[in-house]
Amino acid sequence: MTTVLVAGATGSLGSLIVKNLLERGAEVRALVRKPSTDKPAAHPNLTLCVGDLADGSDALQRHVDGVEVVVSAVQGGPEVIIDGQRELLRAAERAGVHRMIPSDFSINLFGYGYGINVLSDLRRVFADAFATSTVARTSVAIGAFPEFFLGPVHEVLDPAAGTFSVWGDGMRAIDITTIGDTAAFTAAIALDPTTAGREVHVVGQQLTMLELRNEIEAASGRRWELVRRGTLEDLRAEIARRQFNASSVVEYVALQAQVAMFDGTAALRDVRNADYPDVTPTSVAAYLARRGAAHFAAPQVARQRGEWPTPV
Structure with a gap:
């Protein structure tokens, strides 16, 4: 043992x-x-x-x-x-x-x-x-935890405004695991x-941001307006702007993770799911149908200023 x-x-x-x-x-x-x-x-x-x-x-x-x-x-x-x-x-x-x-x-x-x-x-x-x-x-x-990636800190999903925000073209596959x-x-x-x-x-599912939006619309039964926030160079400029004015890493660290996800440098390599066949990953659709449905409602409790966040 x-x-x-x-x-x-x-x-x-x-x-x-x-x-x-x-x-x-x-x-x-x-x-x-x-x-x-x-x-x-x-x-x-x-x-x-x-x-x-x-x-x-x-x-x-x-x-x-x-x-x-x-x-x-x-x-x-x-x-x-x-x-x-x-x-x-x-x-x-x-x-x-x-x-x-x-x-x-x-x-x-x-x-x-x-x-x-x-x-x-x-x-x-x-x-x-x-x-x-x-x-x-x-x-x-x-990859990214959907529990955090779809929460307020990543600024992707805004339930109040009904928007889904994307930097870049949204066409590169990203890695998501619960x-x-x-x-x-x-x-x-x-x-x-x-x-x-x-x-x-190892990974739960790989899908593009546009595919993720489709899954969210199917699970929530509502339309989420696609907001294109700019190119990846625009994203890097926004991070630099926030870093200059920030009082906490929480204000920009999620966007730092998104840069590496969306330009491909943070992509998983040599995924080894097959080495662990008894682990059946949860699809994004299944996650959204259960615990993930909370993302469609009121925002989660705001993170305390100065608190170090979970990686992604």
């Missing part, structure tokens, strides 16, 4: 990774900041480990002793993605952990250079720590030793 530690185990993604690992028969240690009402449900193969990445590698080591794979689903700024995960990696090294899946779970972060996307930059800086590590890195790329499917794939990848030292790209 493989023993896996999951950091960020009570988050929207981490909690589902824990669930999927348990369903696959793994022994799971869930790293949680403190016992709380949102802690994972009791399970004979689940151990709750109270701790925080900020505790440092010495304190974290007791949680990873005897662990074969570490999965990180934490979110935050550089103090979490770089500093915190680095402490977890150091603890894993001393404990003899074989592999670690860092908290990437986004578009193809390594398809483009530094300076394009601030969230990608944080993850690439942490990835460099594996160059001299005894722990093998497995990075999971899934949080639930990402968790299912991640659990399978965590238990697959052949992924050591590799990038693993």
Whole structure:
């Protein structure tokens, strides 16, 4: 039985990774900041480990002793993605952990250079720590989460105005994978030793922005006016304008992700869904028919100013 530690185990993604690992028969240690009402449900193969990445590698080591794979689903700024995960990696090294899946779970972060996307930059800086590590890195790329891509931060869907906005021609296919499917794939990848030292790209569905609009119209039963906001060069100019005036990365980071998605540099390569045939991805239509229908109604709660967002 493989023993896996999951950091960020009570988050929207981490909690589902824990669930999927348990369903696959793994022994799971869930790293949680403190016992709380949102802690994972009791399970004979689940151990709750109270701790925080900020505790440092010495304190974290007791949680990873005897662990074969570490999965990180934490979110935050550089103090979490770089500093915190680095402490977890150091603890894993001393404990003899074989592999670690860092908290990437986004578009193809390594398809483009530094300076394009601030969230990608944080993850690439942490990835460099594996160059001299005894722990093998497995990075999971899934494209965009529809839960966030169709939310207010990406400015694609505006339920109040009834509009669907596109930068560029909208004809390039983009990668979309639900949080639930990402968790299912991640659990399978965590238990697959052949992924050591590799990038693993998996996807729910690939479709163009114009095809996405068609799916939204079919699911919602209403027309969404297509708004062409400009070329990709116009998009880059808008990002630069916002960066100059921004008080928070939230004001422009979603558009940074869209640039890389729409110009193709963030596209997934060598998609390996076939390696995990027991994971059946959710189509965009199926997502919109269920939980995704919430996107058609009132806007979600606004993100707090200064809060570091989820990658995509």
